[in-house]
Amino acid sequence: xxxxxxxxxxxxxxxxxxxxxxxxxxxxxxxxxxxxxxxxxxxxxxxxxxxxxxxxxxxxxxxxxxxxxxxxxxxxxxxxxxxxxxxxxxxxxxxxxxxxxxxxxxxxxxxxxxxxxxxxxxxxxxxxx
Numbered sequence: 001x002x003x004x005x006x007x008x009x010x011x012x013x014x015x016x017x018x019x020x021x022x023x024x025x026x027x028x029x030x031x032x033x034x035x036x037x038x039x040x041x042x043x044x045x046x047x048x049x050x051x052x053x054x055x056x057x058x059x060x061x062x063x064x065x066x067x068x069x070x071x072x073x074x075x076x077x078x079x080x081x082x083x084x085x086x087x088x089x090x091x092x093x094x095x096x097x098x099x100x101x102x103x104x105x106x107x108x109x110x111x112x113x114x115x116x117x118x119x120x121x122x123x124x125x126x127x128x129x
Contacts, residue, residue, distance in 0.1 A: 009123075019086025022066075048100075053093070062089050065096045072100070073110060084113045 048068060053061050066089050073088075074081040088096065088109055099106040 009120075019082075019089060022063075022086070061093055065089065065093060065100070068100050069096065069106075072103075072106060076107070076110060077114070080114070080117065083117065084110055087113045087116070 048064055053064065056064060066085055069088060070081055070085045073084050077084055088099065091099075091109075099109055
């Protein structure tokens with residue numbers, strides 16, 4: 001059972017790492033887009049409408065929402081923004097859209113994610129002893 005828990009933790013850590021890498025790729029893309037001359041194309045942020053989301057694949061939907069969430073999380077947790085964004089993106093899209101509209105709800109979820117990360121870190125250091 002302990003081995004199964006460790007495997008689940010490793011799997012969760014791998015998923016978080018993959019999502020963090022996806023966020024880094026999105027950040028790099030956003031940085032490149034920011035360097036493009038003005039007036040080339042409107043920013044992606046203008047297109048987060050229900051119809052735009054409905055037309056996108058599930059992966060694209062998560063990317064679209066993640067691109068909006070990341071800067072909001074970056075404002076309060078710059079060191080962990082990618083990891084927290086990845087964690088939150090595991091939630092249902094309707095919940096994520098609510099977080100985008102409600103700063104209080106978003107902050108509560110950020111705090112929850114921080115607690116999970118802290119607990120995970122304590123478990124990691126406890127296993128090393």
